[in-house]
Amino acid sequence: MKKNINAAVYETHGNPADVVRVESRSWPAPADGEAVVEMRAAPINPADLNQIEGKYPIRPQLPATPGFEGAGVVVDLGRNVTNIAEGALVILPHNIGTWRDAAAVKADELVVVPAGIEPVHAAMLKINPMTAWRLLHDYVDLQKGEWLIQNAANSAAGRAVIQIARELGYKTVNVVRRVELIDELRAEGDDIVLVDGENLRHEVKDATNGAPIRLGLNAVGGDSALRLANCLAPESTLVTYGAMSLQPLKIPNGLLIFKDLRFRGIWINKWYDNATKQERIEAFQRLFEMAKRGLLKTKVEKAYPLSDAKAAVTHAAQGKRSGKIIFEFQ
């Protein structure tokens, strides 16, 4: 008999620290075509907290186990699994609930991580680096040497944007809210780092010598999104992937009519749902190549054991962190 596992669970939507608890369950048995994955690491993302709060557009059946991403090791195989071996490090799909010691998952939906990438690193490639990858591929056909601009540049996705842009030969204007982040991001070798504010447009123009910027990436919304839009060249695109300010975009009609700006958005889980397996694998291969060179590492502020889930979600809900809050499993 295998030991029991722990899983985080919530039965009603609400403040995560109030509604998330940890319960014991029996060890998962793999059905036909399934693999059992023993979790190694899973982050707490804003979307996880939103879903627990009931503010996410998809509500799971309750009770539910949170966790849109994570990585673990295959420890057991059901019948008719040919694509995966025991011992493989794998990334889990987004509909499993990763905040648990182990899960039985359709083997087909697991992404095998190549050697040379640590579990904690692998556990945080699926949402933020993949969002960054798609942001730089699916909206504007930038040429090498062209500029893009982003706010929330110090976020996990923002840092991935910086690294992927450098791989692809694009230059980045990185906008942050706090002056103390400038040196830290500049130390990463970024092209330009500026503090958001009313004068942003002129500072950007000075810093880029007025070069046209055809892609803006917005994870803040509200006034910050508008300031980004005002930095863009005519016929450019602003892609929204986050809403840290919780404020809607305010778009003067003239930016649409006369400047021909295009406003789009991305939801990475939807991208996974719509992508073919081949498209998913191809995108991951490129992320893995970068990860093996030590890139696309998401900074961690603190790792918690799953048994401390309440403390972990409380910590994750605080602003001004230096990195992610994650679960590490024994």
Added chain:
Amino acid sequence: MKKNINAAVYETHGNPADVVRVESRSWPAPADGEAVVEMRAAPINPADLNQIEGKYPIRPQLPATPGFEGAGVVVDLGRNVTNIAEGALVILPHNIGTWRDAAAVKADELVVVPAGIEPVHAAMLKINPMTAWRLLHDYVDLQKGEWLIQNAANSAAGRAVIQIARELGYKTVNVVRRVELIDELRAEGDDIVLVDGENLRHEVKDATNGAPIRLGLNAVGGDSALRLANCLAPESTLVTYGAMSLQPLKIPNGLLIFKDLRFRGIWINKWYDNATKQERIEAFQRLFEMAKRGLLKTKVEKAYPLSDAKAAVTHAAQGKRSGKIIFEFQ
């Protein structure tokens, strides 16, 4: 010696009734490649008033003659004009200033109107019907039988949308601000006419049996634009071509991220600048075909002689008109 002409002119930006006056000029002489057009009709569009007020994104050199559109008859040809004959009814380009008795224009930039279309009718095809044509062609690849939704449905462009949509086999949900417009638009045989309001989304859903609406056309902005956006299916596009409310669009981040709505805009004068001559001619041919059957007629509330320009622009600035204010020339 030919007689002098009158031309409207303004020397400073300001309230149109204050700054527009009419002055006498010598009869225009055609340069090489030019034709002299004696004007027949020219409307007063909102963009004309905006430009006089200095609120338009392009400011002309002052003094300037207003008027983005109009039609007239070719009465004189310069040397090396082979594409056009005296007596032809033509539509003028948008950079001439049509509020004048006659103008010398590059013959290449004139669009010849086929027989069977009256000058007043021809004079108002270039902006509103062409905007409607582009709105229905350049943004979403609708299939016959599909729905679109628009606000300001009783505007000149809105009525053109209704007629062109019918030609193309699309069904329209037409949103108006005043209940007294419902019967008038329904009499045109429109599919659905609704009064804008908080309950719009549910009324639309009832009226269309919940069919997905993949294209929204916005000439109002502000809350009305958001109500349109909320009627759209995921991955749909809202195209803005006017801003009657003078309020910016307010776009909740979730409409971009989770619903994947796309927000675009169109500026028809820019379309003309970017289009090839062949593209312009092809689009006009289709509008002319409809116009010959009596369609795409813009309603006129009152025609003024150019000498009454002040009264005309004052009238045009009033809301709740039943049609355009135009200049008719002797």
